[in-house]
Amino acid sequence: MPWLSILMAVPVLGAVGVACLPKGSHKPAKQLALLVSLVVLGLTVAMAVQFSPNGQRFQFTETHSWIPAFGVNYGLGVDGIALVLIALSAVLVPIVILASWHDTDGPAPDGRDDAPAPKRSAKTYFALLLVLEAMMIGVFAATDIFLFYVFFEAMLIPMYFMIGSYGGVQRSYAAVKFLLYSLFGGLLMLVAVIALYVVAEKNTFMFPELIGVVQDPTTQKWLFAGFFIAFAVKAPLWPFHTWLPDAAAQAPAGAAVLLVGVLDKVGTYGMLRFCLELFPDASKFFTPLVIVLSVVGIIYGAIVAIGQTDMKRLIAYTSISHFGFIALGVFAMTQNAQAGATLYMVNHGFSTGALFLIAGFLIHRRGSAQIADYGGVQKVAPLLAGAFLIAGLSGLALPGLSSFVSEFMVLIGTYERYAVPAIIGALGVILAAIYILWMYQRMMNGPTADSVKGFTDLNGREKWVVAPLIAAIIALGFFPKPVLDVINPAVDKTLDSAQVLDKQPASTAAEKKGAGQ
Template identity: 65%
Template sequence: MTDPEFPWLSVIGAVPLVGSVAVASVPRGRELLAKQLAVGVSLVVLALVVALGVQFDTDEAGAFQFTEYHKWVPEFGVSYALGVDGIALVLLALVALLTPVCLLASWNDITEAPGARRVQTFFALMLAVEGILVGVFAATDVFLFYVLFEAVLIPMYFIIGGFGGAQRSYAAVKFLIYSLLGGLLMLASVIGLYVAGPGGETGFLRSTLEGASIDPTTQRWLFLGFFIAFAIKAPLWPLHTWLPDAASEAPPGGAVMLVGVLDKIGTFGMIAYCLPLFPDASVWARPVVVVLCVVGVIYGALVAIGQADLMRLIAYTSVSHFGFIALGIFAMTSQGQAGSTLYMLSHGFSTAALFLLAGMLAARRGSRRIADFGGVQRVAPVLAGLFLMAGLSSLALPGFSSFVSEFLVLAGTYGRYTVAAIVATLGIVLAALYILIVYQRVMTGPVAKAVEGFRDLRPRELWSVAPVIALLLALGVAPQLALDVINPAVDRTLQSVNQGDPQPDVPATAEQGSGR
């Protein structure tokens, strides 16, 4: 698609970054203004993304649209290049939808301290995360993608380390070390990719590198650098250990931005970069990756069942969910990859609802321990009801979009890796256990003494969670709204790795019968 007259993607990324500076500049004592300004900016971004989506041509969803190209450092082949296909558009929508939700839910979570401007800083950092994420999902230059991939660590590090729980410093440093280690491996592969590729002024463009002739051994080493970085970011077992600490110590709104949106960079990178840039290496590594995914599905679910901390339980469920997402990607079937992309969207919404509602519970009780609750549904029925709906979405109950996405992932995997699909299906059974057990312990039974004074959701809290639940139901009933955008991009990815859907085995008797 030709360059648009209006630089939509640059504007969508710039608005939250400029808004971040504006919010950070609000003087002390005007905290309410800072909050209102931040929410207003996020709603402007949402409106711009909706306008972008309306103009998006679904018939050409496999190609990059709204492209922008400017030379940045031509001597090293670096360009400022943006564009979105169907997969990137879906993730842009996820960012734009969840940011105002997180800001509304965090309205009273940040308290002021003498001589500090904590409210302004927190809301400014959240907008900065949004702006950088827009660039990550829209970048079509590999070096630009890498720069933004690393840049998003900075505001998220300060969100965790500055506004989290008692172990926030440890969690923030662990998050940073893991991410930087993956980033260094990726940087080495980025440089190697330019050297091994065609080079020139457009040497880092995805369009230049896709289909480039690279020695198989070199391609495998480069693939590993990218894949490990993405596996850490996702996170994929066994590189997941930073996630429970970071997600449980971050403030609820920050946890949603981390697990619901930022971690999608990892799975997005697998489908948008690993497969098209290193097709032969991706097929070579596929069996091992599939095994890691299945282990992650079962491991995350089993560990979640044994958690005593509500936030850590939700974090471990995400380890299991990311196993499903990566499994669909590396099954390399149209159903699997379409399901994985829809799963990214569904997981973002369901995890957002769970983290935000768990944060509201913890704020009312002053504790995150599951044992400290009981009988909440008697004193806060709306809160309990929405928590149940978010949990049912997480366990992929029919009627929610997560059911459609999980079904597509398993169906797409079954055609190529039957045993892996069967074992991964156990994750659904385990998901029912960890969700229903925690609901039973927290929401049902006699009312715990410390819960007696609970008040139900305030209108602001309801407005921050109800739209997310509504979207899960809407996409569960009409998943084609998203799949029509996703499928063409998935087809293009499969073509880049020269993979198609496996043909079903036809019994010999059926063949003979058809020939009579």
């Protein structure tokens, strides 16, 4: 059964269905979109249970010749890393749809919403969302590098329209900046993709066949640079990050979740999958540089986050800090660090997703994203504040919540090989406590601000949005083993292809188990 093709076809057909609804049918559009996304989630679960972590590397593979003239195949398949990221996308999309229920309805009736009225119908928004879901699944499922590139670039377009048409005041600036940055990185990658094809002389783009083909060190370095810059822009890594705060702050909350939670993961996923395995020597050559960039990103993102006055921008900067951790984990090239980085990609999706969505609820109530416009929310909306706190605490890696496990694994894994960067990186954890707790204190504690007095607590729909995310955060915090079991064999094989002989330098198998509990 072609699981992955079905997973992509369902949202595409759903998008067509949503787009074909009669004009003005906002509610049916949302309901249909939700239904479709739940079907996708169901199918993903059905597929995931059939995945055998210790089986073949790529499972559910499909290969059809697409453009023989260029050696391009429609090649799909997932390993553990891709599987958990597809699952993350499939979980987030229905939550985002539910959370975006009123995002396309225009300004709040009392006119508090300072964002201009969305220009286009709910239909378009939810259709774009479903198209985006198909592409997110496709980009992680592609085992053909050309196909990966096609999704990598094409997925920009629905996101561009979601930000540009439905975002905040500066939405068109943010959308264009997002698109141009990503496109530029992508085009450099295109050159590298072409060059890889020419150098490899294999007449194929199938990833497994291209592993270890490029031997010449200089060529490897150039090709690595082409791929890496595209992924560093996408992730984003310092100093390629400047588009993210704008895009995330201007995007509607739901789109911001998918942007930061999933789209950006394509960058770190690409580093792990393509940079390391295709260009192992170049990866090792560039490791010091990437580690420096990551550590700078961790600290820089955290410090700048502390100074933010807009909560969506703040969350965006925290993500830059977290992407620093992920990249650090990927390039530390130890079993622990890479498994931690992969797990971090998932956890970050949940915790940042929750933060963005709850921020979206707050903005919907108050009509402002400024932290200073809030105060004492905890008294009027305790559930809302509590959920925000849990999501935030996960963001600062409190033990018992999901991010802690992954951050710990990354730091341990990095320490095994690069002690100093790991120690500096650990400072990011302290800074994280400052930005999260200080934001919480300013917004939720203290005397209740007048503008906040009329707040209602989470309603039924919002509870349904928050509950699965909080559940995931807590569950993965206490019991990450099922996910790690899927990830670990895949990371092992990645390290094999990357020709890392020394996967667990300081014999830390025991600590790894400790981290898993």
